[in-house]
Amino acid sequence: MSDDAEDHAELEDDGPVSEDLTDEELEALAEEDPAAAFEQTGDVPGTHLRAAEFWDDILADMEATAGEYESDGWDTLQLHPGDVTALVPDEDDERFGIDVLVPDDEFGELETLLEDEVTFDAYEVFQATGDGLVLFVVAMEDSDAETAVLYPAYYDAQNAQGMLAAARTAGEMRTYVRTLTNEQIEFTHDEPGNFGPPTGEGDDAVEQ
Numbered sequence: 100m101s102d103d104a105e106d107h108a109e110l111e112d113d114g115p116v117s118e119d120l121t122d123e124e125l126e127a128l129a130e131e132d133p134a135a136a137f138e139q140t141g142d143v144p145g146t147h148l149r150a151a152e153f154w155d156d157i158l159a160d161m162e163a164t165a166g167e168y169e170s171d172g173w174d175t176l177q178l179h180p181g182d183v184t185a186l187v188p189d190e191d192d193e194r195f196g197i198d199v200l201v202p203d204d205e206f207g208e209l210e211t212l213l214e215d216e217v218t219f220d221a222y223e224v225f226q227a228t229g230d231g232l233v234l235f236v237v238a239m240e241d242s243d244a245e246t247a248v249l250y251p252a253y254y255d256a257q258n259a260q261g262m263l264a265a266a267r268t269a270g271e272m273r274t275y276v277r278t279l280t281n282e283q284i285e286f287t288h289d290e291p292g293n294f295g296p297p298t299g300e301g302d303d304a305v306e307q
Contacts, residue, residue, distance in 0.1 A: 149230050150183070150253050157251040161236045164225060168238070168247045176212060178205050178250035178276065185254035186275070187261035195265035196273030197252045206278045209248060217241045219248070219286065224293045231256055233296050237274065239286060250276070256296045266291035 158179065165175040182200040186192070201209075219239040226235040234253040241247075252274070254262065266272045272291040277283040288294070 147182070149232055149255075150234070153229050153232070153234055153253075154251075157234055157236065157253075160225065161249050161251050164236055164238060165247070165249050168249075171245075173245040173247055175246070176205070176208055176248045178209070178248065180250060180252065183252045183254075185259040185262050187259065188265050194273070194275070195262045195269070196275060197254065198275045198277065199250055199252055201250070201276055201278065203278050206276065206282060206284070209276065209284060212246065212248065213284070217244050217246050222286075222288055224288075226297065228256075228297060233259075233294075235294070237286075237288075250274075263291070263295055266294065 161177055165177050168175050178199065178201045180199045180201055182198075184198040186194050186196055186198050188195045219241050221240040221242060223238040223240065224235050225238070226233065228234065232253050233256050234251070236249060236251050239248045270289070270291065272288040272294045274286040274288070275283055276286065
């Protein structure tokens with residue numbers, strides 16, 4: 100199990116896109132342009148737009164990390180979310196953690212891995228910060244099968260305090276990987292502090 104969240108990427112800006120889409124159009128956009136899909140949904144105004152500014156760099160970081168696993172002989176699956184939401188528990192929904200919306204084909208590949216008895220016994224978190232956001236790539240690892248599943252995610256450091264508090268209480272962070280039809284696979288992560296904001300970092304800093 101990873102003991103540390105590591106700084107792993109320098110993030111840059113990309114231009115925004117703005118347009119309302121149906122669920123079907125959002126899923127198509129998520130497959131073609133995850134950064135643009137970010138701007139179509141979200142509970143906190145402006146959060147997805149802010150994440151989109153860094154999204155191409157986060158994806159590049161995920162690809163580079165996958166390449167490192169592959170160079171060591173591992174198989175990898177990269178997930179490309181069209182939406183990421185930090186779940187804060189409330190009276191209507193006690194779930195907490197990161198909700199990750201992925202394309203159907205990638206979800207199907209993940210299901211196939213699990214059906215083939217891949218079991219994730221460790222994980223790594225590669226983390227950076229920018230514009231008040233905590234952005235990271237998670238690598239779920241099965242060391243026996245030498246298989247890793249990687250996905251990018253983020254949360255707003257100020258608005259996710261309830262999520263982080265719930266994770267500390269439970270002793271684990273959770274990720275819900277799902278489709279638009281709400282098929283869902285849940286990952287649990289020991290040592291939830293690995294997902295917390297870096298200490299001593301300014302909200303607008305980007306650390307490498």
